[in-house]
Amino acid sequence: MLVSYNWLKQYVDLEGVDPHELADLMTKGGIEVEGVQALNEGINGVLVGYVETCEQHPNADKLNLCKVNIGDAEPAQIICGAPNVAAGQKVAVATIGAVLPGNFKIKKAKLRGEASQGMICSLEELGVDPKMVPKEFADGIYVLSDEAIVGSDALGYLNLDDHILELGLTPNRADCLNMIGVAYEVAAVLDRKVYFQKPEFKEQSETAADYISVNVENQEDNPYYSAKVIRNIQVRPSPTWLQNRLISSGIRPINNIVDITNYVLIEYGQPLHAFDYDQFGSKEILVRRAKDGEQMVTLDDQKRTLKGEHLVITNGNVPVAVAGVMGGADSEVTDKTTAILLEAAYFNPSIVRLASKDLGLRSESSTRFEKGLDRNRVYEAANRAAQLMVELAGGEVLEGIVESGGRYVDCEEVSVSVSRANKVLGTTIKTEEVQLFFKRLDFNYDLEEDLFNVEVPTRRPDITLEEDLIEEIGRIYGYDAIPTTLPDGSTTQGSLTTAQKKRRKVRRYFESTGLFQAVTYSLTTAGKANRYHGLETDEEPSFVSVSMPMSEERTVLRRTLIPQLLEVVQYNQNRQMNDVAVYEVGSTYLAKNSELQELPNEHQKLAGALSGLWQTHPWQSEKKVVDFYVVKGILDGLFALLGLENRIEFEQAKRKGFHPGRTAIILLDGKQIGVVGQLHPGDQKEWDIKETFIFELELDLLFNAEVNPVFFEPLPRYPSITRDIALVLDQDIQAGDVKNGIKAAGGKLLKSVSIFDLYEGERMEEGKKSVAYSLTYFDPERTLTDEDVTKVHSKVLDYVKDKFKAEMRG
Amino acid sequence: MQDRLITLQTEAIEKIEHASSLKELQDIRVQYLGKKGPITEVLRGMGQLPADERPKMGQLANDVREAITSKLDENIKKLERAKLDEQLANETIDVTLPGRPIRKGNAHPLTAVIEEIEDLFIGMGFSVAEGPEVETDYYNFEALNLPKNHPARDMQDSFFITEDFLLRTQTSPVQARTMERHKGKGPVKIISPGKVYRRDTDDATHSHQFMQIEGLMVDENVRMSDLKGILTTFAQKLFGEEREIRLRPSFFPFTEPSVEVDVSCFKCNGKGCPICKRTGWIEILGAGMVHPNVLEMAGFDPKVYTGFAFGMGPERIAMLKYGIEDIRHFYANDLRFLQQFNRS
């Protein structure tokens, strides 16, 4: 809502409160003023001039040579290219030395040999939005009204000495979508009075009821409908003051009739519709639901197909307007119109909302209907429009108003007790103070001890509960005056859950390991979501997809974080940051079945992507590229941190999107909880990134695993004995399997097994490799002898020779 | 004999002191202490001494041998150390060359901000509550006093999945869920951070996905003045001890009264600067007293219980705190951006 400060002065005394102060006070009171615009900003030296003569420029067809009186002894010669300039006009003249918006300075000039001492201005040149300029002045200069005094400052006549307050209204304060409502609010904030006059005009002896009848099929759809008839009007441009007020409200002046309905819309907040009575097609108004598929052509010359949920105004036969949304083209007011059928009505807000949404028509009118009008102002607004039609269009108003439904409704009563208000606000406001607040708000009440029974004016439909009145008390009292306290109720201990603590631990671990945390978008494409999930299944699952995506790139919710992390790798490598190591913790989603009937499965996952160099020593030319084992090592550390190191296994696997030979699934207690591997080089090429390794883990499964608490194990008191063995194995035998075999065969005395060498070079027989293991034997109860160890060790050797066809290497 | 021994000692020690190489010292050892050396010789001649003098002379001979040996050892060590130092001088390195880089990552700035805020509220007795990002219409809207067809609820603003499910547009559904779990008994003190989604076109100040942190306190005697107190403490801990807060009336369907909360500008201390758009205040939170309908729907008696709720945007706070100008930075994950938050 744009509020003209000058216009507002008509209803509230603003003496001593400049526009900026007013803005601050309103904002503090709860109506946020988002901006204050001075219309004369950057304008200086524009005077009212009188065009005495206007002749064609001797050397230019399209230019006029004007003698303009600007109050000096001699008229100024001004060259003007506007087609509408003419002798006898009063115009706005930017004199020599004047400044116009955009820091445009007016200087003496010579045009085709003739001197020009200034410029006759168009509205656009004076900073008015070209979309707001009335049609008659769109291509030329602006013509002032006759009463403008020659030589005086023109800005006042153009209302450019005004300030516009831009209100940022919350949805509950639709009462401030009009000047009267704003006036009530400002009066409450400033503790001043509201003034306005009841519209008055002379009525003809003929009655409107003889010219029109009103029937409403369903009162719930349309609780009040009224029609007035105004005859003998003359359609013409509105006077300057009215045009100025519309322009300052962001509405383009059209003609006096349209302008009047728009003016009343802004002043009263009441949308009106003016039909051309002679084109209406009958003497009957019937308000009914549209028939499904019924069609009509609206004012914007669009053919509209209506639905049964829409409400239409008909002439008893065909629709002439979509209620509250837009009128029909057939009964539109034109230059030839002489009689007006004026509609002022209250339609059900949700019906208007639905229709304006369905038809894609949102207007100043429909938004006001949707947000709720002052039910008791409809009748007054009709009278205000009629009055203006008499004054500005020479109209004759027929006697009476033809109505359906009650003209007024009773105010709602809401009660509030002062003690409750103080309890909620934490204040000690006195009853007498609250009395004053309600007087300022212009709310009637009666008071029983500390209980106020308030008659809430119909302009404030947002107030329905005690809490709503507490808010009114609070905001008029001032939130700054509310004390600052700390809760004095029961104390509680704040804490994180176990999972939340673990998540922080995991994040610190990854960061200390050298990975950066990424946060990416949850919405992606089905194609991306169905790769890299690390499951054996190939069928497309039930993705969770949004019903109206904003772009093709964001249609479904992800089931894996990996594609987004690959995007991060790609983004960075495209920008010459080749060494990327990132991880993310985030939710993934899958529907439980194809029709989403219950909330989807939402799982937190932990994923990472590593590419480029892992370690470098810049001047020692030492470079370690990320490989599978770098990533595996990081994960090993993670599992140890979570106390799961002995329950995790890596198992060779083939998975979609992963390198077929360099991928493992990760098992916890034999159950798959994740996948790690190299991005498939084919995919890598498509992504256009460097060799990249990725992993993803199910965080919930990882965190929910029961872990025994740490329990101190006594330090060894006896020495251990280590034996190393090198085994020649077939290439396809996995070192880890052999290690597990050794462990099992070694029994209790075998404390640990580690792999310390791998040789696959040319000195090996084709298809063979050599893996060296270090076995540590230990007995916590005694010192082991060589014989003890040899006995177990040879058992181990026999076992691996037999089980893995291993040969001992020299 | 005694004189002979003392002379030998003095002579040997003198030679040792003058020796400048290990070789010389070895020679001295052989010369004086060897089997054919003068001390051995003296000892051999001990038989000629009277029996009562022998022990005394034996002792003396041993002392002399001991003195020469220890002096020799001492000087050998000295020479060896000098020789080593000479070698080490050749191993001198350039200490100004850079060290081996240690790999280190860091948290995303949004996580850093969220954890900082979590910890502030945990310190004030709040717990951290989480909930699903795909929500039911009921928890996202209805339970928060936004019935279907409410004007403040615009379908255009939400990512709906079906008529009943949507991507949550706020983290407040977690409040409704948590209150329900408390079955009408207070106190409830939670903050709920998380991702939320709205149909906004991504640009410098809008993102279709962003973070939110909301807080809720419900108990038998919670007042708006307590909201002021908690938020003042929060603002001072997050932005500095001198911060003040200011409440302005506003509107949210789930609170009544509702307020916008401004914090005095931490850059200019309220004098006015570009960060606070010359007002001295920065809008940072929305808040209010929990609407009685919301309490009632979650099973709390609004006659007995009152509460406050507040919500803020970690992106906005991070942008203010770190001077980040474009919200899209948070989701591009440019390493040059992420690396700058290495103190978190």
Ligand SMILES: [Zn+2]
């Ligand atoms: Zn500032």
